[in-house]
Amino acid sequence: MAYGVASGALKAGVVIGLAGAASAEVTVAALGDSLTQGYGLAQSDGFVPRLEAWLQEQGADVSVINAGVSGDTTAGGLSRVEWTLTPDVDAMIVALGGNDLLRGLDPGASRENLDGILKAADVAGVEVLLVGMEAPGNYGADYKRAFDGMYGELSEKWGVPLAESSFLGALMQIEDRQAAMREFMQSDGIHPNAEGVTVIVETLGPDVLDLVERAE
Template sequence: MAKITLAAFGDSLTEGYGLPAYSSLPAQLERRLLEEGFHVEITNFGLSGDTSADGLFRLADVIESGPDAAYIEFGANDCFQIMDPDQTRTNLSRMVEAFQEAGIPVLLLGFKPMNFTPQSYSSEFKRIFTDIADKFSIPLYPSLTEGIGEEPEYYQPDGVHPSSEGVAVMVDKMFPAFKSFLESISGK
């Protein structure tokens, strides 16, 4: 199988805020995929603090890097700032459109609001990701933090950013989605 280059495009949850580079989500995911026989190289385009609007501003650089595929992981900072869900939906939609126009397959990683998020906002926010996946016929992994919930042992002291162990659980949970995604684009 030919090598697949994957752009990991997101915020601090992708960048690996507070973690050594080898413990970031892209690094742990790459190791797991390599162990499972995928010839993959993941480039980390995560930037702490980025909202979906900030990501949209950086999008051209990611596309110009020429990846074979990408994942999009934005929304946590939009949610924490209680940004208008319609704006987040528009920003993420523009990202997906740009990747598709460049011929780059995309996997969307959803973000489930944390318990302190107002319920009315939370329910509206959660719909963003399924709406986009349906609209653009792209694969969706609905909740990036699946498996770690809000359990303190999986987080750094700030209670927001996953620890290395938390990232390992996230990678374990999301692996089947990435396996299916990579198989679909490699024809395996």
């Protein structure tokens, strides 16, 4: 009889343990630049808190860490990815390249940096969502082809999903660009305002939700 009680207690403990493991919070690090960091916005209006709130509204038990640094290039992201990937991090969003574009950096160098970031995530066993950026046409067709294409190439190489939209893609695809700039962008024309962040989160949110589910 004592054996039966112990066995029952053991089974109950296992069930409780499994339930606890199943509901464990997933921690996602958002590695990026000022777009991720929330430049020019109230803290609650930034990409990371808005994304976390959206994910939780979908029923995800998730915490999103703001690993965005204003002005960071892909090289900057590579230099700090090791200490971003703490043991608590289960998944990572990689959204870098905007400052490489602003500086007209060699896409080949940007590709190597992103490759290094994805390698670090692979070594750490962390799930990744890669979010691309789009080069403007004024750098020339060859530059744009190399820059835009590197995200898909790295996604295939490392077997990580590439978000269906680039970070600012949802805003850039609005037909009336001038109206979109007035409604969704800050006065610098580079960073989204609070309304723009809402559109971005609603666009990228489903991809991040998939990331969370993979990391559970």
